[in-house]
Amino acid sequence: MRTGAVVEFQDISERKEAVSRLRQSEDRYRRLFETAQDGILILDAEGGQIADANPFLTDLLGYSRKELMGKQLWELGFFRDIESNRAVFRTLKEKGYVRYDDLPLKTKQGISCDVEFVSNSYSVGDEKVIQCNIRDITTRKLAEKALQVSEESLRQSKKLEALGKLAGGIAHDFNNLLTVITGYADLAQSMIVAKGPLRDTLGEILKAGERASGLTKQLLAFGRQQFSRRRSSA
Numbered sequence: 001m002r003t004g005a006v007v008e009f010q011d012i013s014e015r016k017e018a019v020s021r022l023r024q025s026e027d028r029y030r031r032l033f034e035t036a037q038d039g040i041l042i043l044d045a046e047g048g049q050i051a052d053a054n055p056f057l058t059d060l061l062g063y064s065r066k067e068l069m070g071k072q073l074w075e076l077g078f079f080r081d082i083e084s085n086r087a088v089f090r091t092l093k094e095k096g097y098v099r100y101d102d103l104p105l106k107t108k109q110g111i112s113c114d115v116e117f118v119s120n121s122y123s124v125g126d127e128k129v130i131q132c133n134i135r136d137i138t139t140r141k142l143a144e145k146a147l148q149v150s151e152e153s154l155r156q157s158k159k160l161e162a163l164g165k166l167a168g169g170i171a172h173d174f175n176n177l178l179t180v181i182t183g184y185a186d187l188a189q190s191m192i193v194a195k196g197p198l199r200d201t202l203g204e205i206l207k208a209g210e211r212a213s214g215l216t217k218q219l220l221a222f223g224r225q226q227f228s229r230r231r232s233s234a
Helices: 013-035 055-061 082-095 138-191 197-233
Strands: 039-044 050-053 097-106 112-124 127-136
Touching (some): 039 055, 112 138
Antiparallel strands (some): 039 050, 039 127, 097 112
16 A cells, blocks of 8 residues: 655745835834824824824823823813814814814923824724824924014114104204204394394294204214114114
């Protein structure tokens, strides 16, 4: 009686290569996820529970990863308006995409910060997940506000400079007129030898001219001051 055996060989090199490529892809994604300079949240698309959070987000919000896992956003008070947050999640489930260029958040310590919030849903195997990218724009907003203040200050400086030029021009013209008025008044008074009402009237004109001359000097000083400020700030 003869006996035998059948030995079957199967080439699994392609399968092993595919598994290796998948692991490499997962490793690359995990490294990107862990080192990203934006906050990343992965949510379960069905119930909205947090499935993962990267270190940047936990540092930004002051929560540990353990505190975040399995929770819904509105349970942790990230957003100031809980009802709006629930509405956003409903929109995400319906449309698959939500974006806010300026969204207020609160950290665990109650510190307010402003973020750019972009969220979209996609499938991973048989499961559907939601990825939320959260970028801290607090510093950028402060810089923008500082720039606005600087621009407003520059506008005010230019207005004052224009006002100074106008005041200086008026002062020069008015001073020329005063020179003529006081010159003629002084000449007329010198021609009147005897004391009397007319001489007294001319004296009052000269006194008024002196006071007006003091005002023109103030206007000229103001004009020079604004010009000096403008040059020193330029």
